[in-house]
Amino acid sequence: MVRIIHEDKKIREAAEKRKKANENADGEISNGEIWTFTDDTAMARSVARSLIEHKGFNARDMARRFTEEYFNERFRGYGGSVTVVFQKLQETEYENPFEPAKKQFEGEGSYGNGGAMRIAPAGLFGYKDNDFHRLRDLAEDITKITHSHYQAIQGAVLQAYAVDLALRVEGHLDADEFLNDLIKQMKLLEQEAERITIYYERRNEKTITRDSGEERSTASEHPYCDKLEKIKTFLKQEAPPSPQEINEELGTDVAALESVPAAIFAFLYATKDIPYLENRNLFEKTVMYAISLGGDTDTIATMAAAIAGACYGEEQLPEHWKLCCEGVDDALEDAEQLYNLSQSS
Numbered sequence: 276m277v278r279i280i281h282e283d284k285k286i287r288e289a290a291e292k293r294k295k296a297n298e299n300a301d302g303e304i305s306n307g308e309i310w311t312f313t314d315d316t317a318m319a320r321s322v323a324r325s326l327i328e329h330k331g332f333n334a335r336d337m338a339r340r341f342t343e344e345y346f347n348e349r350f351r352g353y354g355g356s357v358t359v360v361f362q363k364l365q366e367t368e369y370e371n372p373f374e375p376a377k378k379q380f381e382g383e384g385s386y387g388n389g390g391a392m393r394i395a396p397a398g399l400f401g402y403k404d405n406d407f408h409r410l411r412d413l414a415e416d417i418t419k420i421t422h423s424h425y426q427a428i429q430g431a432v433l434q435a436y437a438v439d440l441a442l443r444v445e446g447h448l449d450a451d452e453f454l455n456d457l458i459k460q461m462k463l464l465e466q467e468a469e470r471i472t473i474y475y476e477r478r479n480e481k482t483i484t485r486d487s488g489e490e491r492s493t494a495s496e497h498p499y500c501d502k503l504e505k506i507k508t509f510l511k512q513e514a515p516p517s518p519q520e521i522n523e524e525l526g527t528d529v530a531a532l533e534s535v536p537a538a539i540f541a542f543l544y545a546t547k548d549i550p551y552l553e554n555r556n557l558f559e560k561t562v563m564y565a566i567s568l569g570g571d572t573d574t575i576a577t578m579a580a581a582i583a584g585a586c587y588g589e590e591q592l593p594e595h596w597k598l599c600c601e602g603v604d605d606a607l608e609d610a611e612q613l614y615n616l617s618q619s620s
């Protein structure tokens with residue numbers, strides 16, 4: 276936490292410098308003072324731009340944007356394997372935008388959080404309808420361009436739905452109600468996946484044919500719902516869970532199942548009193564607490580922040596964070612356009 280507060284001080288100082296640079300040089304901004312975004316934001320920008328340009332999902336266009344963005348700026352910290360998908364998409368000229376992802380990990384597909392980390396624009400885009408099935412199809416399509424494993428898809432749907440729900444919170448946020456809504460939809464999704472005969476064990480295991488009875492999975496068949504229930508318990512217990520407990524029970528790594536629940540937990544936990552964050556608003560608390568959990572910090576914080584941003588609005592974005600955040604003006608513009616699209620027609 277000391278590190279976070281220190282980083283925050285650094286951000287504040289950089290913001291001051293940038294402000295001065297702005298004043299001195301007629302809006303000329305020195306890039307060295309802006310904190311660059313990672314693959315998470317790079318991909319979310321492509322999702323937003325593609326949805327805006329095509330007023331909906333266009334697989335080839337989105338695949339092309341992901342790929343061109345990656346080849347233009349490879350330094351953003353992409354996942355270890357997803358870059359193979361970009362290469363194949365480029366080689367095949369986006370002919371079959373879903374095919375390369377299906378071949379990842381010997382046909383199992385990636386269960387990484389790369390689908391969930393970029394899905395927030397889908398939650399904004401579908402806002403008016405309050406139609407879970409439409410949002411779910413959209414999140415699934417967007418995710419399948421790079422991630423075909425069902426847990427990556429379910430994680431992205433869960434994150435998109437959390438953003439959508441957060442937009443609908445009026446006044447007081449009731450954590451139990453929020454979680455019950457998520458559980459209700461995830462239950463349907465997980466039951467559906469269960470009915471599919473081929474399914475996978477949670478991690479590092481072979482494909483299992485359920486009906487053959489040869490090998491049976493010992494993993495939970497409703498892992499997302501189990502984790503959402505665990506979040507309820509964590510929020511109710513008197514002593515806050517330790518980062519180690521959170522890591523063990525919810526997960527904090529690059530798998531979707533091991534990070535989307537932690538992001539939702541961070542968003543909800545931030546509504547409580549956190550001693551070392553007492554002077555922070557709810558958005559700041561969400562981001563700083565999410566980072567304090569460790570592990571895949573940029574992605575867990577990005578997902579938690581997307582939910583918090585949807586819930587609390589732009590007013591809670593600290594001015595000095597915005598000044599140091601690369602692409603912030605684009606993000607605000609994209610959000611506005613997505614919202615307008617969701618309200619039109």
Ligand code: 8NA
Nearest residue numbers: 352353354355356357380384385386387388389529571574
């Ligand atoms: P991805 O599809 O390459 O998956 C990420 C990693 O997850 C892979 O490299 C594998 O190690 C593992 N993985 C995924 N599916 C399977 C599977 N079926 N079997 C075995 N291993 C598997 O990339 P992505 O787009 O999902 O990656 C997203 C994450 O990577 C984000 O956190 C993003 O910020 C980035 N990233 C994370 C870190 C970090 O936390 N240390 C560092 C750099 C980049």
Ligand code: MG
Nearest residue numbers: 313314315573
């Ligand atoms: Mg990243």
Ligand code: MG
Nearest residue numbers: 401402405406
């Ligand atoms: Mg909706």
Ligand code: MG
Nearest residue numbers: 571572573574
């Ligand atoms: Mg990450």
